[in-house]
Amino acid sequence: MPVLVSNRLAKQLQRKTAEHFYGDTGTLLQDTTTSLDEYGQPVVTTTSTTLDCSFTDAPDKEKWKDYADVDQISAEVRFAGSTAPARGNRFTITGRWGDSAFTDATFEIVGIQDRGTFGYVCALKKVQI
Numbered sequence: 001m002p003v004l005v006s007n008r009l010a011k012q013l014q015r016k017t018a019e020h021f022y023g024d025t026g027t028l029l030q031d032t033t034t035s036l037d038e039y040g041q042p043v044v045t046t047t048s049t050t051l052d053c054s055f056t057d058a059p060d061k062e063k064w065k066d067y068a069d070v071d072q073i074s075a076e077v078r079f080a081g082s083t084a085p086a087r088g089n090r091f092t093i094t095g096r097w098g099d100s101a102f103t104d105a106t107f108e109i110v111g112i113q114d115r116g117t118f119g120y121v122c123a124l125k126k127v128q129i
Contacts, residue, residue: 021078022052025095028083029106053079055093064123068111072125075107080119085109091124 028049033042059076077091085091092106111123 022054022080023097024053024055024077024093026051026053026055026077026079027092027094028079028085029090029092030083030086031089049081049083050094051079051081051083053077053093055096059123064111067113068123072110073123074126075124076121077107077124078115078119078121085112085120085122087112090127091122 028051030047030049031044032047034045035043037043055075055077057075059073061070061073064070064073077093087109089109090106091109092104094104106127107124108127109122110125113121115121
């Protein structure tokens with residue numbers, strides 16, 4: 001019984017956090033190798049997951065010194081959910097402060113701090129196209 005109460009409390013905390021602190025939207029892009037082509041090269045499939053998040057382009061780089069190369073960090077994103085990010089995944093910001101007209105900006109995840117019930121905080125590096 002205590003596990004059920006704990007899971008229910010965790011879900012409630014996640015929901016409340018998302019309602020009050022996640023005013024932005026983004027897409028987590030994760031590449032997975034599904035097979036090899038006729039030349040032996042990997043065939044990559046990209047999965048995209050839309051998330052409510054909190055984005056900042058002015059991160060506190062000092063707190064990332066044990067997780068990533070601070071010279072590369074240009075932004076930070078927080079989000080909760082069942083999808084765990086990994087270094088090298090990409091994150092696209094699709095809306096800021098409820099404005100879906102925000103110009104998409106794509107970043108590479110270069111550092112991750114797992115916050116347990118409250119999700120993940122990721123250090124982002126601007127992707128140059």
